Amino acid sequence: MKILYGVQGTGNGHISRARVMAKALAHHHIDVDFLFSGRSPEQYFDMQCFGHFQTRNGMTFITENGRVSVAQTAKKNLMTNIFSEIKQLDLSGYDLVLNDFEPVSAWAAKQQQVPSIAISHQAALQYPVPKQGTSWFNELLLNRFAPVDISLGCHWHHFGFPILPPFVEVSASRGDYSHQILVYLPFEDADRIADFLAPFDQYQFFVYHSTKPLKKGGDNIHWHGFNRDGFKQHMSQCGGVIGNAGFELASEAMTLGKKLLVKPLLGQFEQLANVAALQLLAAAESMNTLDSAVLKRWLKSPSPKPIAYPQVGDALVNWLKAGDWQHPEELCLDLWSQVDLPENWHKRQ
Numbered sequence: 521m522k523i524l525y526g527v528q529g530t531g532n533g534h535i536s537r538a539r540v541m542a543k544a545l546a547h548h549h550i551d552v553d554f555l556f557s558g559r560s561p562e563q564y565f566d567m568q569c570f571g572h573f574q575t576r577n578g579m580t581f582i583t584e585n586g587r588v589s590v591a592q593t594a595k596k597n598l599m600t601n602i603f604s605e606i607k608q609l610d611l612s613g614y615d616l617v618l619n620d621f622e623p624v625s626a627w628a629a630k631q632q633q634v635p636s637i638a639i640s641h642q643a644a645l646q647y648p649v650p651k652q653g654t655s656w657f658n659e660l661l662l663n664r665f666a667p668v669d670i671s672l673g674c675h676w677h678h679f680g681f682p683i684l685p686p687f688v689e690v691s692a693s694r695g696d697y698s699h700q701i702l703v704y705l706p707f708e709d710a711d712r713i714a715d716f717l718a719p720f721d722q723y724q725f726f727v728y729h730s731t732k733p734l735k736k737g738g739d740n741i742h743w744h745g746f747n748r749d750g751f752k753q754h755m756s757q758c759g760g761v762i763g764n765a766g767f768e769l770a771s772e773a774m775t776l777g778k779k780l781l782v783k784p785l786l787g788q789f790e791q792l793a794n795v796a797a798l799q800l801l802a803a804a805e806s807m808n809t810l811d812s813a814v815l816k817r818w819l820k821s822p823s824p825k826p827i828a829y830p831q832v833g834d835a836l837v838n839w840l841k842a843g844d845w846q847h848p849e850e851l852c853l854d855l856w857s858q859v860d861l862p863e864n865w866h867k868r869q
Contacts, residue, residue, distance in 0.1 A: 525617075677801060
């Protein structure tokens, strides 16, 4: 079997899921090529596991001050040559296209009639799972941005639907240092983050961000450019995580039993839906602005118990090899039977 795996590159969550799958595919000796779109080639990092991967411009979202900018997003995407990229992508040597919300490979597969399977969090949102901020445009985006033949979504809870558990690979927890907090708010201005955290000087904040604040912040704030190994180390030992409402970051926090405070990227439908699910499950605190009162309350809250999600990647590759792709229900049921969900989640469906 020869596979092309298309991955949306605008967020690190899609790439994190692809890393889990890359390891599983290699373990099963599956021949796979990777294609990433949505950011410039030089902006990808720690990509060794993907070998000689391809990149395309694809489509992306532009953010300003913690919110999706509709005008800038439209301007950026009108300047891309996505239609040419779709037409020029030759899939004649592939038996299957796997897709994580990546439009070039999805549309090329549709046009060239190559079987395609979505493996994404967005695919789970096609079911009536918890959501907020829904609109006809969001529904159109979910269904037409990266169309596929078969959709396999993943979520923190199955909510009674054939949905996979999260694809999670984390370093073992090195303890729970409650005074150490990991912060990943890539869409927020660095100076605003510094002003937000500085008053809480009894805590140490490890902030991963592409820039540093212009003015000197408190000594309790430690700034890091994004480094996967350093990030995983701080994740394993921190007492809690402050981040946007991305799916993979929250999944990693739940797996390690780290309390979670999220600020969704406003205007981003997926993150708003994630907040709705987290609130229903009582799995995180949320804020729409950098709210000091919410942070103060959250810092004093206890940590949850870890959730041991199964190794989804290996099970999924075995399912792909079996070839019965129209019936994922048994795969989903088997994987969820291995998960000991928190007691208060059992009625959340």
